[in-house]
Amino acid sequence: xxxxxxxxxxxxxxxxxxxxxxxxxxxxxxxxxxxxxxxxxxxxxxxxxxxxxxxxxxxxxxxxxxxxxxxxxxxxxxxxxxxxxxxxxxxxxxxxxxxxxxxxxxxxxxxxxxxxxxxxxxxxxxxxxxxxxxxxxxxxxxxxxxxxxxxxxxxxxxxxxxxxxxxxxxxxxxxxxxxxxxxxxxxxxxxxxxxxxxxxxxxxxxxxxxxxxxxxxxxxxxxxxxxxxxxxxxxxxxxxxxxxx
Amino acid sequence: xxxxxxxxxxxxxxxxxxxxxxxxxxxxxxxxxxxxxxxxxxxxxxxxxxxxxxxxxxxxxxxxxxxxxxxxxxxxxxxxxxxxxxxxxxxxxxxxxxxxxxxxxxxxxxxxxxxxxxxxxxxxxxxxxxxxxxxxxxxxxxxxxxxxxxxxxxxxxxxxxxxxxxxxxxxxxxxxxxxxxxxxxxxxxxxxxxxxxxxxxxxxxxxxx
Amino acid sequence: xxxxxxxxxxxxxxxxxxxxxxxxxxxxxxxxxxxxxxxxxxxxxxxxxxxxxxxxxxxxxxxxxxxxxxxxxxxxxxxxxxxxxxxxxxxxxxxxxxxxxxxxxxxxxxxxxxxxxxxxxxxxxxxxxxxxxxxxxxxxxxxxxxxxxxxxxxxxxxxxxxxxxxxxxxxxxxxxxxxxxxxxxxxxxxxxxxxxxxxxxxxxxxxxxxxxxxxxxxxxxxxxxxxxxxxx
Numbered sequence: 001x002x003x004x005x006x007x008x009x010x011x012x013x014x015x016x017x018x019x020x021x022x023x024x025x026x027x028x029x030x031x032x033x034x035x036x037x038x039x040x041x042x043x044x045x046x047x048x049x050x051x052x053x054x055x056x057x058x059x060x061x062x063x064x065x066x067x068x069x070x071x072x073x074x075x076x077x078x079x080x081x082x083x084x085x086x087x088x089x090x091x092x093x094x095x096x097x098x099x100x101x102x103x104x105x106x107x108x109x110x111x112x113x114x115x116x117x118x119x120x121x122x123x124x125x126x127x128x129x130x131x132x133x134x135x136x137x138x139x140x141x142x143x144x145x146x147x148x149x150x151x152x153x154x155x156x157x158x159x160x161x162x163x164x165x166x167x168x169x170x171x172x173x174x175x176x177x178x179x180x181x182x183x184x185x186x187x188x189x190x191x192x193x194x195x196x197x198x199x200x201x202x203x204x205x206x207x208x209x210x211x212x213x214x215x216x217x218x219x220x221x222x223x224x225x226x227x228x229x230x231x232x233x234x235x236x237x238x239x240x241x242x243x244x245x
Numbered sequence: 246x247x248x249x250x251x252x253x254x255x256x257x258x259x260x261x262x263x264x265x266x267x268x269x270x271x272x273x274x275x276x277x278x279x280x281x282x283x284x285x286x287x288x289x290x291x292x293x294x295x296x297x298x299x300x301x302x303x304x305x306x307x308x309x310x311x312x313x314x315x316x317x318x319x320x321x322x323x324x325x326x327x328x329x330x331x332x333x334x335x336x337x338x339x340x341x342x343x344x345x346x347x348x349x350x351x352x353x354x355x356x357x358x359x360x361x362x363x364x365x366x367x368x369x370x371x372x373x374x375x376x377x378x379x380x381x382x383x384x385x386x387x388x389x390x391x392x393x394x395x396x397x398x399x400x401x402x403x404x405x406x407x408x409x410x411x412x413x414x415x416x417x418x419x420x421x422x423x424x425x426x427x428x429x430x431x432x433x434x435x436x437x438x439x440x441x442x443x444x445x446x447x448x449x450x451x452x453x454x
Numbered sequence: 455x456x457x458x459x460x461x462x463x464x465x466x467x468x469x470x471x472x473x474x475x476x477x478x479x480x481x482x483x484x485x486x487x488x489x490x491x492x493x494x495x496x497x498x499x500x501x502x503x504x505x506x507x508x509x510x511x512x513x514x515x516x517x518x519x520x521x522x523x524x525x526x527x528x529x530x531x532x533x534x535x536x537x538x539x540x541x542x543x544x545x546x547x548x549x550x551x552x553x554x555x556x557x558x559x560x561x562x563x564x565x566x567x568x569x570x571x572x573x574x575x576x577x578x579x580x581x582x583x584x585x586x587x588x589x590x591x592x593x594x595x596x597x598x599x600x601x602x603x604x605x606x607x608x609x610x611x612x613x614x615x616x617x618x619x620x621x622x623x624x625x626x627x628x629x630x631x632x633x634x635x636x637x638x639x640x641x642x643x644x645x646x647x648x649x650x651x652x653x654x655x656x657x658x659x660x661x662x663x664x665x666x667x668x669x670x671x672x673x674x675x676x677x678x679x680x681x682x683x684x685x686x
Contacts, residue, residue, distance in 0.1 A: 082678075085302075131478050137632040144628055148619050152260045157682045162629060165611055165675050169633050170666070176636035183643060234261055246458055274455060296549060299685050321551035322460035330542025336481045337474070348470030349550035349557075351463015375481075398455045428455035 009088045011228040012237055018221040025218035032211030039204040045238060053117040056110050058205055062212035064107040064128070067135060068170075070100030070216070074142070075167035076159030088224075090156045091231065093163065094146065095223040101139035108132050117159075127181035131174045138166045248309055248323060248398050248430070249273040252293065255289050255304035264290055265450050268304070272399070274428040277421060279435065279448045286451030288434045289329060292403050295432060296326040322350065325397040327405055331388035335377035339363055339387045340375065346391055354394070362393035367413070381408040392420060400424065402433040460551050467552045470558045475564035476536075485533060486568050489526040496522040497580045508585035516645035517585035518592060520601075522580075523573045524634055527602055530569045532626055533611040534561065535617040535680065544617075545684060555673035558680065562610045562672075570602025586649075592657075593648035600661040601641040607665075607672035608633050614679035637664055655668055 013018040033239035077093035080086055112122050123129070142159050149155030167241050197205075232238045256266040264287030272278045280288050292297040295306070297313055299319060301399055301401060306313035307321045333342050340359055347354035363372050366386040378385050385408045392400065400421075406414050414437065421431055424442040480487055500518050501511060509517075527535040538544035574653035577598050586594065616622030644657035675684055 040538040085300075134635055139585065141625075141632065144625055145615060148616070148622070148625055152680055154618070154685060158679065161675060161679050161682065162615060165633065169636070172636045172667075173632070176639040180639045180643065183646075210468050214467070231261060241456075248455075293685065298545070298548060299680070318460050318551045321549055323458045324549065326546075326549050327546050328542050329544070330540070332546045334474075334537075334541060334543055336478050341474070341477065345470050345474045346546065348463075348466050349546070349552065351461040351466050351552070355467055396458070397458060419477035450479065453609065 005034070009086050011091070011232055012086055012235075014088055015225050016227050018225050020188040022060060022218060022221050022225075025214060025221060029211060029214035029218045032168055032207055036208035036211045037205055040208060044201055044204050045198075045230055050118060053114060056114045057221050058208050061116065061205060062112040062209045063103045063110065065209060066212050066216055067100055067104040067107055067132070069213075070096050070103060071135065071139070071167060071170065074100065074163045080232065082157060082160050082164075087231075088228075090160070091227045092220065093160065094156070095157075095227055097139060097143050097146070099219060099223075101136065103145065104132055104136045104139055108136060125181070125184075127178045130181070131177050134173055134177070135170065138170070142166065247428075248428070249307075250313075250320075250399060250432075252295065252301075253305050253307075253345070255291070255294060255301045257287055257294060257299075257396060258302045259287075267304070268448070270295070270333070270432075270448055272430040272432050272446075274398070275424050275425050275433045275443065276446060277439070277441075277443065278448060279433055280450065281434075282450030288450060289403055291450065292326075292328075292401050292432065292434065296324060296401050297321065303431050315355075323398050324348065324401065325391060325395070325399070326401045326403075327388055327391070328403050331382045331385050331406075333376050333387045333426055335384070336375060338373050338375055339368060339379075339390075340372050342387055343390065343394060347395065349400075350395065352395065358394065362390040362425070365393045365443045366390040382413065383412055385409055386413065389417065392424070398429050398430065400431045402431065403433075404434055406435055406437050407441070425435070458649065464552055464556060468556060471557055471560040472564055475561055476568075479564070479568050481487065485530065486572070489530045490572055492529055493522050493526040493573055494563075494580060496525065497583060500584070508568045510636075512585040512587055515581060515586040516594070516642045516649065518584060519577050519581060519586070520598070520638055520645070523577060523598055523602065524605060524638060527569055527605045528574055528609060528627055528630065528634075530565070531606075531613045531630070533564055534610055534613040534622050535683075536613075539683070541609070543678070544680065547561040548680060548684060554677040558610065558614075558676045559669075559673045562676070563603050563605050565602045565610070566606040570606055571599060573602060574598035577679060586645075589651075590645050590648040593654050594645050595660060597641045597644040597661060600658065600665055601637045604632060604637045604661070604665045604668045607668040607676075608637075611672055611675045612681060613677055614676045617680070618683035637661070 031076055036058065040055060044055070046052050046057075074093045077089040077096070080089040081093065099213055108129060111126070111132065115122055115126075137181050142162050145162055146155045149158060194213040229241075250273075252268065254269040255268040255270065257264045268291070270278065280291055282288050290299065294301050295336075297306070297317060308316050308323075313320055333339075334345075337345075340356065340363070343359045343362065344354060347359075360372060363369065366389055368383065368386055368390065371379060371383060376387060379387075385405075389405065389409075405417060409417065418437070418441060419441055421439070423433060423441055425441075425443050465485065497518065497572055500514075500551075504514075535544060538547065548556065574595050577594050578586075581594055609626075609630050612626045615629065616626045619625065621664060640657055642662045644654050644661065647657055648654050
């Protein structure tokens with residue numbers, strides 16, 4: 001049983017399976033994102049209060065959700081790496097971090113662009129945006145810590161511990177920021193918490209969200225395979241693959 | 246009751262490079278094992294693995310037939326490890342340094358025994374001086390006086406002769422053999438020849454790569 | 455040679471560690487005084503940079519005091535494990551037949567006693583400089599005393615993660631400051647509520663809850679981080 005699991009999570013097996021999975025993931029990602037974008041931009045009705053500017057939500061919300069999912073994935077991968085010393089888990093964590101940071105940045109940027117027509121300013125200390133900003137710092141910290149170690153193994157383990165500490169803290173940070181926000185400025189508009197959205201609005205959102213996930217999965221597989229080649233470049237199977245064997 | 250530390254098939258990988266693989270090693274009463282190898286061959290790493298600080302990538306460590314990670318506390322109570330750095334706080338006196346080390350093992354100890362241990366290492370008169378005012382060799386001697394202070398069956402010593410003068414080297418060599426003769430075990434790295442009356446076992450790293 | 459039975463003695467080890475840390479700090483008093491001077495200095499900068507107007511200062515005093523105290527704590531953290539790491543005693547600490555989380559907790563407790571607690575005692579004095587409204591001085595000290603204990607615990611995780619790095623200071627701030635935010639929010643919030651005449655009990659309770667959580671989880675994270683750092 002255990003040897004089977006170990007075989008499954010061996011970089012070589014992942015490389016082979018991932019290679020077969022990859023085209024399907026890319027097709028799914030492009031189809032979903034294409035459909036979702038056209039639907040969201042051309043066919044979904046405009047918001048009765050905010051007009052067309054609300055459509056930025058179709059990027060903002062999936063990016064924000066992805067940003068959180070990526071941190072969670074990093075934490076799970078970090079735990080698996082620390083406990084079972086499965087290298088593949090660390091490779092996944094390593095390639096997820098920059099993607100998660102990018103998604104956090106996209107969510108922040110789209111949120112602040114949306115702020116211009118809505119609040120008339122590029123930045124307000126909205127609870128969501130503030131939490132996102134803090135999360136961006138957490139991502140940067142994890143990436144920086146991993147890079148600071150001379151030994152990759154130590155960097156990986158340190159980054160895993162920090163990710164786990166971060167994942168315990170994220171809900172506390174979110175909660176405290178919301179508390180702080182209601183104390184200082186009663187919530188007016190927020191981009192995401194809106195009264196029941198009609199189906200013609202949230203269906204394209206769901207499609208976009210699935211598209212983002214599929215895109216992430218495709219990218220994750222691709223980049224993890226690259227990482228495998230990079231780290232295992234001395235192994236015989238990689239050399240054979242490169243035609244040197 | 247006797248003791249034995251046994252490693253089977255130990256391997257250590259650092260960033261995809263094997264420092265050593267399939268290493269078997271065992272030390273018991275009366276044995277001195279010297280780990281040999283060129284710089285960067287993983288001697289210090291091996292000692293850290295044996296001291297239970299670092300987990301080996303492969304292989305098993307056993308302390309008296311039981312897996313080391315199960316009996317970690319029992320193992321550590323029987324181990325005296327001296328690393329590369331002496332572990333001496335320079336702002337504290339020799340006596341204070343020793344007292345803390347005793348306390349870490351749950352012993353209160355007494356000043357008289359600490360004074361005796363320090364005297365055995367030639368530190369008489371320096372007991373109450375902050376270690377910062379002592380030379381590197383004297384600081385190393387403070388660390389080495391822990392060998393006298395508390396009887397521990399197994400010693401793991403990483404380059405114990407560093408910064409020690411010639412008489413000190415001879416005394417320490419004699420001390421190591423005396424420990425082995427009394428039924429203790431030693432694992433160490435050193436470039437010294439260790440002439441003595443017992444058998445010196447060798448473990449070589451850095452050849453089978 | 456006979457085998458040694460582990461004799462336990464955790465209390466002996468803890469007492470000795472606390473005494474050792476206290477002795478070390480008292481022999482290098484600068485390390486205790488520097489964060490306090492830093493705290494006072496930063497508070498002096500704000501009226502110069504903003505305005506000496508008592509009303510404007512009073513409005514932002516709780517936040518300023520809290521942020522400055524937080525940075526002062528942060529500043530002292532890099533040294534928490536660095537000395538032990540450099541002279542090898544950290545390695546010995548990890549090899550003691552005692553639970554490592556308990557031993558590091560003793561070290562962190564001394565850190566709090568010698569930085570967090572003095573900062574909390576000094577804060578009301580600096581509050582005077584910023585025209586902090588009457589009636590909030592006690593809450594300021596209590597919130598800082600409670601909060602800085604959490605800060606020491608969380609910060610020690612970062613210190614343990616970066617102790618093996620040659621220049622970990624700035625990185626340490628990058629890792630730790632985002633994690634300080636909840637403590638800052640509840641701490642400064644408590645003082646603000648006290649000024650507005652509200653009920654501070656829920657705020658202090660939240661600070662206490664954060665401290666309880668940090669006490670439960672941080673020692674394990676610190677211990678794990680130290681084991682990683684020592685083999686970097």
